[in-house]
Amino acid sequence: MPFGQLVVGSPGAGKSTFCDGMHQFMGAIGRQCSVINLDPANDRTNYPCALDIRDLVTLEEIMADDRLGPNGGVLYALEELENNMEWLENGLRELDNDYVLFDCPGQVELYTHHNSLRNIFYRLQKLGYRLVSVHLSDSFCLTQPSLYISNVLLALRAMLQMDLPHINVLTKIDKVSAYDPLPFSLDYYTEVQDLTYLMPSLEAESPRLREGKFSKLNQAIANMVEQFGLVAFEVLAVENKKSMMHLLRVIDRAGGYAFGSAEGTNDTIWQVAMRNETSMMDVQDIQERWIDNKEAYDEAELKEEEEQDKLRQAQAEAAGTAASSVGDVARQLSSSGIKVTRKKK
Numbered sequence: 001m002p003f004g005q006l007v008v009g010s011p012g013a014g015k016s017t018f019c020d021g022m023h024q025f026m027g028a029i030g031r032q033c034s035v036i037n038l039d040p041a042n043d044r045t046n047y048p049c050a051l052d053i054r055d056l057v058t059l060e061e062i063m064a065d066d067r068l069g070p071n072g073g074v075l076y077a078l079e080e081l082e083n084n085m086e087w088l089e090n091g092l093r094e095l096d097n098d099y100v101l102f103d104c105p106g107q108v109e110l111y112t113h114h115n116s117l118r119n120i121f122y123r124l125q126k127l128g129y130r131l132v133s134v135h136l137s138d139s140f141c142l143t144q145p146s147l148y149i150s151n152v153l154l155a156l157r158a159m160l161q162m163d164l165p166h167i168n169v170l171t172k173i174d175k176v177s178a179y180d181p182l183p184f185s186l187d188y189y190t191e192v193q194d195l196t197y198l199m200p201s202l203e204a205e206s207p208r209l210r211e212g213k214f215s216k217l218n219q220a221i222a223n224m225v226e227q228f229g230l231v232a233f234e235v236l237a238v239e240n241k242k243s244m245m246h247l248l249r250v251i252d253r254a255g256g257y258a259f260g261s262a263e264g265t266n267d268t269i270w271q272v273a274m275r276n277e278t279s280m281m282d283v284q285d286i287q288e289r290w291i292d293n294k295e296a297y298d299e300a301e302l303k304e305e306e307e308q309d310k311l312r313q314a315q316a317e318a319a320g321t322a323a324s325s326v327g328d329v330a331r332q333l334s335s336s337g338i339k340v341t342r343k344k345k
Helices: 015-028 059-066 070-083 085-094 116-126 139-143 145-162 173-178 186-190 195-205 212-228 241-255 269-274 283-292 294-335
Strands: 003-009 033-037 049-052 099-103 130-138 166-171 233-235
Touching (some): 003 015, 003 145, 015 033, 015 099, 015 130, 015 241, 059 070, 070 085, 070 116, 085 116, 116 130, 116 145, 130 139, 130 241, 139 145, 139 166, 139 173, 145 195, 145 212, 166 241, 173 283, 186 233, 186 283, 195 212, 233 241
Parallel strands (some): 003 099, 003 130, 033 049, 130 166, 166 233
């Protein structure tokens, strides 16, 4: 049964960077992974592209032939893919049971009210794919209440539209410490707690937001989000192994991968950690790691990586020495006329 991630999010949220980092991380833990580019405007991918929608249709062709703008061209391209699903299905068959990352376009219409993307992945679910929608938002939105509430609404709409197991992620969390201090701790934002506490900060952004009609609208939005009770966020620093490991564990649980067979018997340290409950970081750990004591954690993790590198180098040298010693003994016995044979089982 193949598994996959549908990576969506606004432009600049880090979708392609996420796919590249996740592809590399899966390679490190021994999981076969392929990335499929579904963005007809993305002609330069950092990751090895197993399947590219630009082989079917390009944005430049659509804009020239049908006189559409960039946004309309992307929507048309996804409609074209929906009508040519055989192309995608045949490409997926060649990937066998690889874990698949779908790098989607950044147009929010595709996963808020346009049906083509949803229909495409419904078809893939019927083929047996177990998919998780991973919605990325730039953590810069935490610095402005209006941006944060907008991202919460966008995440909620995407969850209702895509109708898939869904994980919302605040990316670039390692940059938050460089912004102005947040009025609340990180767990307030990740758990999407009572938004009414954010109203004073929201009204401080603009005098117009203090007017009666806007104040009522803000309160109505806060109540609606609370009534649904669906939105929560994970955090991610894509270059940090522990952060990536935590997020992948959350995604694996949402999609059911965590309840299947292990990756293999020759487990690396990261494979063992992926199945270790203690590797799950809670929000307070992330708050301390990325905001309160970021520099201390950076230094400690750097030292840990250096020690692990030294340990791996020592193990490699020891293995090489042992192999050399065995070879020397075999040569000495051979020169003495003693024939060394391997016992058959």
